[in-house]
Amino acid sequence: MSKRFLSGNETFAEGIRLAKPDVISAYPITPQTIVVERLSEMVEDGSLHSEFIHVESEHSALSCAIGASAAGARAFTATSSQGLLYMAECLYYASGGRFPIVMMNADRSTALPWNIYGDQRDSLSQLDSGWIQVYAENAQEALDLALMSWRIAEDSRVSTPVMVNLDGFVLTHTYETVDIPEQAQADAFLPPYETENRVDFDDPKNLAFSAGPDTNYIFKYNAHRAMLAAVPVIAETEQAFAAIFGRRYPGVLEAYRTDDADYVLVTLGSIAGLCRETADRLREQGIRAGVIRIRYMRPFPHTEIAAALKGAKAFAVLEKDISFGSEGTVYTNVNSALQKAGVQLRGANYIGGLGGRNISAGDIEQIFADLEAGADGVHFIGIGGDGNG
Amino acid sequence: MGNPTAERISRDEYFYGHKACAGCGGSLAVRAALKVLGQNAVSVLPAGCMSAVGFNFPQLCFSNNSIISTFAGTASMLTGIEAGLRAKGHTDFTAVGFAGDGGTADIGIQALSGAIDRNDNIIYICYDNEAYMNTGIQKSGLTPFGARTTTTPAGEHIHGNLRPKKNMFEIAAAHGIPYAATASIGYLPDFIKKVEKAAKIRGTKYIHVIAPCPTGWGIAPDQTVEIAKEVVDCGLWYLAEYENDSFTLNHKPKTFSSVEDYLKKQGRFRHLDAADLETIIQSRDKKWAFIEKNFSYR
Numbered sequence: 003m004s005k006r007f008l009s010g011n012e013t014f015a016e017g018i019r020l021a022k023p024d025v026i027s028a029y030p031i032t033p034q035t036i037v038v039e040r041l042s043e044m045v046e047d048g049s050l051h052s053e054f055i056h057v058e059s060e061h062s063a064l065s066c067a068i069g070a071s072a073a074g075a076r077a078f079t080a081t082s083s084q085g086l087l088y089m090a091e092c093l094y095y096a097s098g099g100r101f102p103i104v105m106m107n108a109d110r111s112t113a114l115p116w117n118i119y120g121d122q123r124d125s126l127s128q129l130d131s132g133w134i135q136v137y138a139e140n141a142q143e144a145l146d147l148a149l150m151s152w153r154i155a156e157d158s159r160v161s162t163p164v165m166v167n168l169d170g171f172v173l174t175h176t177y178e179t180v181d182i183p184e185q186a187q188a189d190a191f192l193p194p195y196e197t198e199n200r201v202d203f204d205d206p207k208n209l210a211f212s213a214g215p216d217t218n219y220i221f222k223y224n225a226h227r228a229m230l231a232a233v234p235v236i237a238e239t240e241q242a243f244a245a246i247f248g249r250r251y252p253g254v255l256e257a258y259r260t261d262d263a264d265y266v267l268v269t270l271g272s273i274a275g276l277c278r279e280t281a282d283r284l285r286e287q288g289i290r291a292g293v294i295r296i297r298y299m300r301p302f303p304h305t306e307i308a309a310a311l312k313g314a315k316a317f318a319v320l321e322k323d324i325s326f327g328s329e330g331t332v333y334t335n336v337n338s339a340l341q342k343a344g345v346q347l348r349g350a351n352y353i354g355g356l357g358g359r360n361i362s363a364g365d366i367e368q369i370f371a372d373l374e375a376g377a378d379g380v381h382f383i384g385i386g387g388d389g390n391g
Numbered sequence: 392m393g394n395p396t397a398e399r400i401s402r403d404e405y406f407y408g409h410k411a412c413a414g415c416g417g418s419l420a421v422r423a424a425l426k427v428l429g430q431n432a433v434s435v436l437p438a439g440c441m442s443a444v445g446f447n448f449p450q451l452c453f454s455n456n457s458i459i460s461t462f463a464g465t466a467s468m469l470t471g472i473e474a475g476l477r478a479k480g481h482t483d484f485t486a487v488g489f490a491g492d493g494g495t496a497d498i499g500i501q502a503l504s505g506a507i508d509r510n511d512n513i514i515y516i517c518y519d520n521e522a523y524m525n526t527g528i529q530k531s532g533l534t535p536f537g538a539r540t541t542t543t544p545a546g547e548h549i550h551g552n553l554r555p556k557k558n559m560f561e562i563a564a565a566h567g568i569p570y571a572a573t574a575s576i577g578y579l580p581d582f583i584k585k586v587e588k589a590a591k592i593r594g595t596k597y598i599h600v601i602a603p604c605p606t607g608w609g610i611a612p613d614q615t616v617e618i619a620k621e622v623v624d625c626g627l628w629y630l631a632e633y634e635n636d637s638f639t640l641n642h643k644p645k646t647f648s649s650v651e652d653y654l655k656k657q658g659r660f661r662h663l664d665a666a667d668l669e670t671i672i673q674s675r676d677k678k679w680a681f682i683e684k685n686f687s688y689r
Contacts, residue, residue, distance in 0.1 A: 024478035025471060053474040057467060058505030065464030065502065069435070069471020072458055075478050077471070091461055201433055201456040201476065203484070208451035209458040217448055 004182050010173040013141040013180045014106055014166070015040035017148025019050045020188035021104075024075035027055040027066035031085040032118045033170040034108040038080055052078075060085035064092035064105070071101035072209050074200035076152065079103065082170060083110035083124045090128060096163045097132025097225060099210050100199055102155035103163040104148070105133075109271065109322070110170040111357045119358020120170030121322035122271065126299070126331045132225055134164040134232055135299040137270040141178040144168050146249060149183075149192055153239050156195050159231045169272040169322075171358065183247055191246050229301050236298065254303035256295040257310040259285065263292025265373040266311055268336055269320040270296040273361055277320065280366040291370050302335050308343030311336075316348040316373045320366070320383075322355035329380045329389070348376070354383035396580035401426040409445040409452040414612025416576050416602030416619060417441055417518040421489050423579060424516055427586040430455055431484045433476070435469050437499060438462040439491040440525040440604075441518070463498045465490040466506035469513040485590055487514040492533035493523045495599075496557045500532075503597075507566040510594040514586070517559060517597070520604035528607040532557040535627070536674065537667050538659045540607075545662035555674060560599050564633040569594035571633040575601040577619030581630050581641060592634075601628050609658015618656065624648040626675045631686060638686040650675065 008016065015037050018026075026045075028038040044050035053070075057063045060081050067077035081089060086107055096103050107125050111117040125135060134154065138144040144166065151164040168174050201207060213221055233254060240251040258278050260266055267277050274295035281291035294310050296303065311317050319333040328334065333351035340347055352369050354361045365383050372381075380389030405425035411418040417440050425432055434457040436442040442459045445452040460468035465488040473486040490499055495517040503515060522540045523529040529542040536555045539545040543552040563571040570592045574582035582600055589596035603619050605612045622628040623642065627650065630642040650672050654660035663671075 025474045027467075027471065027474075053478050055470055055474055056509060057470070058501060058508070061461070061463055062467035062470075062502045062505055065461055065467035066471035066474070068464075069458075069460070069468035069473075070475030070478070071471075072468075073433075073472045073475025073479060073481075075475030077475065092464065095461055201458075201472065203431055203456065203481075206430070206454060206456045208446055208453050209456070211446040211448045211451055211459060212443070213448040 003184060005179055006182055007177055007179050008141065009036065009175050009177050010141040010144055010168050011036035011175065012040055013145045013178070014148055014168065015044070016182050017145035018078055019044050020183060020185060021149055021152050021192055022050070022076070023052050023078040025053045025055065025067065025070035025077045026079070027057050027063045027070070027077070028079050029057050029060045029063045029081070029085060031060070031082045033110060033174045034080045034082040034106065036174070037106055060089040061092060064089040064096060067103045068092060068096050068099065068101050071103050072099070072200055074195070074197060076195045077103045078105070080106040082108035083112055086124045086128065087112065090131065093128055093131035093133060095210070098221065100161040100225065100228070101163060102161055104151045104155055105163065105165050107165050107167050108170045108174045109167050117357040120172050121356045121358065122167070123323050123356070125165060125167045126323045129300055129331065132162065132229070133300065134162055134229065135167060136164065136297055137167045137299065138173060139272055139274050139295060141173065141176070142180045144173065145180060145182070146243065146247070146251070149188060150239050150243055153192050154232060154235055157235045160228050160235050161199065162225070162228050162232065167271065173272045187246050191243060232301050253306070254298040254301065255306050255310070256297060258293040258295070260292035260294060260310045260314070262290055262313070264290040264315040265370050266292040266294055266314045266317045267320055267366065267369060268294040268296065268307070268317055268332070270299065270332065271322070273320065273355065276361070276363055277366055280363050280370070284367065284370055289370060289374065296332065299332070299335070302339070304339040304342055307336055307339040308345050311340060311347060312345055314347060316350070318350045318352055318369050318373055318377070320352045320354060320369060324353045324356070348378055350377040351380045351389070352383055353380065353389060359384065396583055400583065401429065405432070405455045406445065406453055408450065411440065411444040412606050412612070414605040414615040415440070416604060416615045417491065417520055418444070419576050420516065420518045420582070420600045420602045423583055424487065424489070424586045425455060427583055428485045428487055428590055433457070433472055433484055433486050435460050435465055435472065435486065435488045437465045437490050437494045439494050441489055443525050462494055464502055465494060465499050466502040466513070466515060469515065470506050470509070470511045473511055473513055485514060486512070487516065489516050489518060491524070492517060492519040492521055493531035496532035496559050504566065507563060507568050507595045507597065510569070512593055512595070514589045514596045514598065517599045518602040519599060520602050520607060522607050524604045524607045533559065536671060537663050539662060540659070550662055550664065550667055551659070560631065560633070563597040564638070567636070568597055569634065571597040573599045573629060573631050575619045575623050575628055575630065577601070577616055577621070577623060578630060578642065585632070607659065609661070610656060614656070621648060621653045625650045625653045626679060627653065627671070629682060640682055640686040640688040643688055
């Protein structure tokens with residue numbers, strides 16, 4: 003293990019090097035570019051033995067990765083924002099074909115208006131694409147997820163692609179001191195990819211076929227079950243990871259000081275650290291504040307969220323997303339979890355950070371103050387506009 | 392009289408039991424090409440006629456490894472399969488794509504251009520039936536001038552499609568591709584020879600084969616091969632190759648057969664008037680003047 007001072011993108015690239023993908027296909031888009039630049043350099047200097055394919059679009063990036071996965075190879079790609087949307091057709095294709103590709107997405111605003119900065123409207127718009135979606139909080143977690151994602155995706159109980167989301171710029175471009183594991187540790191953790199879902203010259207396959215009304219839904223059901231099966235696999239993977247690398251992760255979500263909390267802020271990604279700090283400060287003032295960081299948006303942690311919110315007086319969801327004409331998508335998901343668990347709880351939705359707009363500690367304090375004062379409905383941080391119908 | 396190609400070609404079948412229409416030219420092109428490429432061909436077929444008729448779970452009709460790609464992604468998936476198999480240590484295989492005219496010249500041209508640009512070691516075969524036949528005969532970039540399709544209806548004001556075919560063969564060649572060829576299922580031995588040749592060349596290979604569709608062209612199912620011959624004989628299509636930076640014509644009709652006869656046999660052209668016919672003949676002659684000037688013949 004070595005300590006290095008690297009950006010989120012660079013750290014993630016180190017994780018990919020350790021995972022040794024057979025094929026990398028990628029198309030440049032800000033703020034993802036540094037990942038593929040570093041990987042290209044690793045291929046050039048011989049420290050990474052991957053086929054690096056310079057594709058002409060994101061659609062081809064993922065289509066190529068699907069082809070590689072169908073050949074039985076470990077395939078990686080990375081994208082962001084418009085690129086994710088441009089390859090959207092292939093997202094469904096990869097998950098429907100049960101190809102365990104890992105993709106990094108640098109979470110970025112979606113046009114129009116054009117904007118290169120971070121929010122999560124790109125990935126959250128693709129929750130239904132059948133990919134496991136995980137959101138990293140910091141560079142170390144991003145690297146660790148690069149390794150864990152392969153193991154989760156390739157587990158035969160799961161066989162589902164994984165999208166690892168890093169907040170654009172805030173995480174992709176911020177430098178941190180990180181631990182880079184040894185290759186031997188990575189090899190012990192992540193065995194080579196073995197599958198029957200591939201081209202086989204001894205037993206030829208027809209892959210990615212059509213299925214009519216009688217059978218189509220069975221494939222969809224199986225994909226759904228496999229995604230749900232990822233929950234215990236994630237837990238097992240994190241245990242195995244801790245045993246080798248010494249770092250522990252809390253599963254599909256991270257609950258912080260929620261046990262006795264009156265007011266809980268639910269969020270995801272890199273803003274969670276500031277939320278926890280704010281909660282700590284408020285606790286010093288006698289306000290029982292807690293934070294839930296959702297790590298996996300798919301499979302969605304329904305029971306875990308309901309359990310963590312059960313004793314609270316009210317909750318808020320802070321997210322860098324809005325589904326126009328409705329509310330934040332994370333808020334919708336959280337409410338569904340509570341409803342299913344029979345938890346009656348006042349909630350409010352705070353939309354912030356769109357197009358990279360800063361979310362300050364003061365903004366987060368205000369959310370807790372609002373909750374205490376009886377807030378509900380949908381709010382746009384810093385605009386003060388009415389987000390409700 | 393013995394037919395050397397028929398005697399030589401493999402008796403093995405790799406594409407059968409499918410539900411293509413009677414007289415389908417596209418399925419004949421796929422069948423013949425796979426006989427050449429054999430068991431270790433990995434076929435990629437995008438959305439289109441051949442994937443629609445060949446991949447209906449549980450009735451799967453390829454006996455070699457085959458996969459449907461996204462509509463736009465024939466070439467990019469070929470790239471991934473080739474790279475993935477190579478990365479896994481395989482050396483004895485051919486990654487081959489079979490895409491229709493729309494899948495090639497329209498929605499798939501970007502990925503195809505990318506693959507040729509990278510010189511990926513793949514064979515890309517465009518089976519050209521000159522319209523989106525799978526969705527019910529809509530105009531594609533390879534629909535010829537004057538053809539009636541369901542989106543280029545022939546009426547009093549407009550006589551079918553107003554634009555000529557996109558020149559995919561020369562577009563492929565303009566990339567500096569190692570090998571490109573035109574073919575027709577009406578000249579099957581020539582097509583087979585070109586597939587054999589492509590299989591021996593490293594890098595990207597592009598073969599554009601005319602494959603009539605009785606349903607879309609308005610001909611009887613038993614006329615497919617005949618009409619595919621005639622399009623070459625009347626000069627509206629030609630058999631050629633591009634390699635080592637130069638074009639070669641493979642077949643030169645001594646005199647062209649009647650363009651009018653060729654057109655009038657087909658329901659899709661039956662509405663054409665004398666002026667339309669003249670436009671088509673002029674464009675043929677212009678093309679052949681270009682061929683005479685720029686293609687060698689041997």
